[in-house]
Amino acid sequence: MSEDIFDLIIIGGGPAGLTAGMYASRARLNCVLFEKMMPGGQVLFTDVIENFPGFSKPIKGPDLIKEIVEQAKRSGLKIVNEGTLKISHTSQNGHNFIIECDSKKRYKTLSLIIAAGAVWKKLGVQGEENLIGKGVSYCATCDGPFFKGRDVIVVGGGDRALEESLFLSKFTNSVKLVHRRDQFRAVKELQERVFENEKITPIYDSVITEVGGRNSVEFVKVTNTKTKKVEIVSCGAIFIFIGIDPNSATVKGLVNIDEKGFVIVDKEMKTSQEGIYACGDIIKKDLYQIVTAVGEGATAAFNAQRYIEGLKNKVF
Ligand SMILES: Cc1cc2nc3c(=O)[nH]c(=O)nc-3n(C[C@H](O)[C@H](O)[C@H](O)COP(=O)(O)OP(=O)(O)OC[C@H]3O[C@@H](n4cnc5c(N)ncnc54)[C@H](O)[C@@H]3O)c2cc1C
Missing domain, CATH: 3.50.50.60 (FAD/NAD(P)-binding domain)
Incomplete structure (x- = not known):
């Protein structure tokens, strides 16, 4: 797999990344999602969720995630259990970014969705x-x-x-x-x-x-x-429970972040770096919830798809 040039690499397997992965896979992008722990993000540590639409009774966090992971995999999403360490921007040989993982393996991609979420303050x-x-x-x-x-x-x-x-x-x-x-x-x-x-x-x-x-x-x-x-x-x-710190260390210097480290995106989930999108708890926004994370994940994947298609029509 390390020789492939992916259309899209997604970093983070919480609700935002998994939803982005589901949309990207359904769009038949050559896509992979990297998750350093097990997929699920913060929802794995949540007892019950009462405000996610579609469930008339409270659902356990891990049960909700199980459904989201299965749905994403059914759409064809590949999930790799590895943390990503470093992202480099390059415009050579038909790819835009090189991702280096904790294992030191390197992967090439045309575009990226950063969905690395946040940790507790x-x-x-x-x-x-x-x-x-x-x-x-x-x-x-x-x-x-x-x-x-x-x-x-x-x-x-x-x-x-x-x-x-x-x-x-x-x-x-x-x-x-x-x-x-x-x-x-x-x-x-x-x-x-x-x-x-x-x-x-x-x-x-x-x-x-x-x-x-x-x-x-x-x-x-x-x-x-x-x-x-x-x-x-x-x-x-x-x-x-006094708030969250975004996991944005790997994108520092590559995309614009605010003074607290949250990634700044526009309404298409585009960052300041062409080809990089971000979604979920890592971005600067008003409401940090599962329902917003999944919506942003879908929006990021949709716009990454348009970007990749535009790139392929232009360059290749
Ligand atoms: C205790 C608790 C209760 C909550 N209750 C609710 C609730 O009732 N309703 C609600 O809507 N929301 C609730 N939330 C908030 C909700 O869980 C978050 O808004 C949501 O999980 C954000 O999703 P995300 O995918 O952006 O990020 P996260 O869930 O943070 O997932 C990010 C993922 O990225 C991975 N990652 C990070 N860095 C890397 C890297 N370098 N390489 C690979 N992987 C990486 C992490 O391991 C993680 O799995 C709660 C949160 C907590 C902690």
Whole structure:
């Protein structure tokens, strides 16, 4: 396969990349998708999805992904389990880009879709780094069940923080939901469910300033941003949902990104570099959801197809 010149290489096998791959394969482009872990992206770590159209009952994240992967493969999408390390731009020998993978294998392609998604942001406070996996977590679905009957802290005020608080409240003793502002920005429906839940206590205008414990999390320091009062709160775990950092290191310098590292695209999902498209959580946008990621994936593939066809008519 390493000798082929692909029409299209897709980097990242979350909902955005898989949908782009499905559309590209149905368009019979010579396309391959590289995924460094197993396909699914962040959805693999999501307990239930309640806002993806087509399911009248909540669907488990891994179950939704299984369907999307099977659908993409049925369309003929090739998925390679490898991370991509480096992208070089070249205009020689009938291809535009060379991709180097973690295994050092190199692949040539006419165009690219970057769908590498994002990872969870860290608080950056004392104790956080040392206690990751020992009570500091960024995934309630993965780690929550270890804290059955315990008191836990959740940090954040968006949809994800509230969803995960509701999930944790099913088996923990209590959830303190610490948010730096005086109201949540999550959708009203989630807010209503949180306010009705007796196990969840919102703590507004507050930030975590330290995570403490010898071998595992034992307490956090919560500082009120208005009064500056510091409170030590005992807990067994802290779950952090304060936003995402885009996985854009491989495209830095190649396409325009904003000050936070999100890739800038136009409405066709085109980046500043001709032949490179981007979609999903890696791009600068307003709504970071599965439904937007899949729509952008389809748009990116459609426009990459038009670009490739134009290129073939012109050059070859
Ligand atoms: C806990 C949680 C709950 C959520 N709940 C909801 C919800 O209820 N509803 C909703 O709509 N959205 C929800 N979201 C958000 C949703 O999961 C994301 O918006 C969506 O997954 C974005 O898809 P994506 O394909 O852009 O990126 P991702 O899902 O981040 O996938 C990117 C993929 O790219 C791969 N990758 C990265 N770099 C490379 C590389 N160099 N080479 C190869 N592969 C690479 C990664 O391994 C990953 O698999 C939730 C997210 C989380 C974390």
